[in-house]
Amino acid sequence: MNRIIRKVFMILVVAATALSAASQVERPRLVVGIVVDQMRWDYLYKYYDRWVEGGFKRLLNEGYSCANTMIDYVPTVTACGHATLYTGTTPALHGIAGNDYMIDGRPTSSVKDTTVTGVGTTGSAGKRSPRNLLTTTIGDQIKLGIGPLARVIGVSLKDRAAVLPAGHGADGAYWFDNDTHQFITSTYYMKELPRWVKDFNKKNNKQMKGDVWKDKSGVAITFGMAEAALKNEKLGRDDLTDLLAVSISTTDAAAHTFGVMSGEMEPIYLQLDKELESLLRLLDKEVGRGNYLVFLSADHGGTYSEPHMAANHMPSGRFYDSAVLEETNAELRKRFGVDKLLRDKMEYTFYLDNDLIARHGLDREAVKAEAVKIISGRPEVMWAVDAERASEASIPLEIRERVVKGYNRKRSGEIFVMPLTGYYASWSGDQRGSNHGSWSQSDSHIPLLFYGWKVPHGETTRLTHMTDVAATICAMLHIQAPNACLGQPIEFDE
Numbered sequence: 001m002n003r004i005i006r007k008v009f010m011i012l013v014v015a016a017t018a019l020s021a022a023s024q025v026e027r028p029r030l031v032v033g034i035v036v037d038q039m040r041w042d043y044l045y046k047y048y049d050r051w052v053e054g055g056f057k058r059l060l061n062e063g064y065s066c067a068n069t070m071i072d073y074v075p076t077v078t079a080c081g082h083a084t085l086y087t088g089t090t091p092a093l094h095g096i097a098g099n100d101y102m103i104d105g106r107p108t109s110s111v112k113d114t115t116v117t118g119v120g121t122t123g124s125a126g127k128r129s130p131r132n133l134l135t136t137t138i139g140d141q142i143k144l145g146i147g148p149l150a151r152v153i154g155v156s157l158k159d160r161a162a163v164l165p166a167g168h169g170a171d172g173a174y175w176f177d178n179d180t181h182q183f184i185t186s187t188y189y190m191k192e193l194p195r196w197v198k199d200f201n202k203k204n205n206k207q208m209k210g211d212v213w214k215d216k217s218g219v220a221i222t223f224g225m226a227e228a229a230l231k232n233e234k235l236g237r238d239d240l241t242d243l244l245a246v247s248i249s250t251t252d253a254a255a256h257t258f259g260v261m262s263g264e265m266e267p268i269y270l271q272l273d274k275e276l277e278s279l280l281r282l283l284d285k286e287v288g289r290g291n292y293l294v295f296l297s298a299d300h301g302g303t304y305s306e307p308h309m310a311a312n313h314m315p316s317g318r319f320y321d322s323a324v325l326e327e328t329n330a331e332l333r334k335r336f337g338v339d340k341l342l343r344d345k346m347e348y349t350f351y352l353d354n355d356l357i358a359r360h361g362l363d364r365e366a367v368k369a370e371a372v373k374i375i376s377g378r379p380e381v382m383w384a385v386d387a388e389r390a391s392e393a394s395i396p397l398e399i400r401e402r403v404v405k406g407y408n409r410k411r412s413g414e415i416f417v418m419p420l421t422g423y424y425a426s427w428s429g430d431q432r433g434s435n436h437g438s439w440s441q442s443d444s445h446i447p448l449l450f451y452g453w454k455v456p457h458g459e460t461t462r463l464t465h466m467t468d469v470a471a472t473i474c475a476m477l478h479i480q481a482p483n484a485c486l487g488q489p490i491e492f493d494e
């Protein structure tokens with residue numbers, strides 16, 4: 001070939017390559033969502049000097065950190081957080097109004113479904129599905145936008161942390177059963193556990209009989225299960241983008257027991273860091289560097305425990321919701337002559353007994369107003385609000401908006417309570433443990449890291465929201481955002 005012909009040939013090759021690149025939508029082969037339960041944003045730096053090179057440091061130093069990501073609603077609890085990260089919307093719309101809430105006046109837990117049965121267990125822990133979730137998720141939009149053959153799998157020790165991220169259209173969600181000490185699923189997804197799940201359960205039987213909820217072994221088991229899903233479900237092997245949603249629950253249970261600043265948290269987070277390093281290495285090997293997109297965040301943070309704050313001469317205290325319920329009912333009885341007008345409390349929300357109010361011919365609005373007044377008057381309470389009218393309450397706009405976004409009018413209680421800042425709902429005899437659920441920085445400032453496919457290195461302290469995660473992932477994938485998404489895609493500044 002003479003020089004001119006060769007040059008023309010090369011131009012044709014380049015043009016053809018450019019044409020074929022532009023003729024198909026570019027997407028990563030796999031999205032991996034990692035949610036660390038009760039991971040405060042500042043943990044990224046609390047343990048920074050002890051991280052290995054290939055775990056959190058790899059995400060921080062090669063990926064993109066949204067360092068000012070806030071949760072858009074209250075209560076900041078597990079089920080709401082997982083649902084919001086993957087739907088891009090808040091309890092007002094996705095319907096997961098708490099870890100527990102009422103549907104048609106009946107108490108239920110976030111992913112409880114009595115119409116399905118467990119697979120891998122005969123116990124009640126298997127009666128789970130995403131049916132209480134009212135909107136679509138990232139995984140659902142992948143199925144709708146890219147195709148039903150794209151695979152979507154959720155893995156976590158906690159049922160809600162596996163089921164909600166995986167969404168309605170998932171191929172599988174696997175969570176831990178405390179009775180059988182193994183990963184299970186439900187008939188919502190399948191009739192029998194896949195061979196690889198049975199094998200995983202058998203192989204790790206001894207380890208899974210230990211305290212997976214509060215010991216670092218729980219982190220290793222969860223990542224082990226995620227890696228087994230990656231290999232056996234052949235995720236990220238073709239151009240149809242798959243989703244692997246992994247959530248780490250041990251971090252939450254340990255913080256509730258020992259406190260967010262306790263020494264017991266360190267080995268758990270260092271284990272998490274090492275597991276992250278090996279997962280990324282496995283992704284490099286199985287899917288290929290640059291072919292996968294990772295995001296890492298948390299469902300909520302955690303408040304400093306009262307003993308820790310007291311030792312540092314800082315304000316803190318407890319909100320004993322059972323006592324508030326009982327004492328408010330006693331006051332209401334004095335005023336209206338009827339006992340138990342408040343039916344129940346769940347986290348920071350209180351439910352009126354509307355049947356009882358109707359039976360006694362009481363004025364519902366008057367009972368509610370009186371209950372709000374009584375609870376607001378308590379020394380440990382900053383605000384108690386009529387949730388339906390939260391937008392009229394005299395509360396700073398930023399906080400008021402979170403109450404509105406967290407209130408689901410079909411499922412939440414009528415009264416929402418915010419204790420003084422630094423105070424937290426308490427129920428156990430353990431004095432060291434932390435909690436979460438409030439609007440405060442401790443509970444609502446979460447880490448948000450993106451890494452991999454088309455993610456530049458950088459950091460922003462611009463305000464970003466938990467609801468932006470689903471919007472960002474779907475925008476990158478060029479698919480429609482989940483159907484009730486309120487978030488905005490985050491632009492990565494280089």
Ligand SMILES: [Zn+2]
Binds near residue numbers: 037038079252299300
């Ligand atoms: Zn949680």
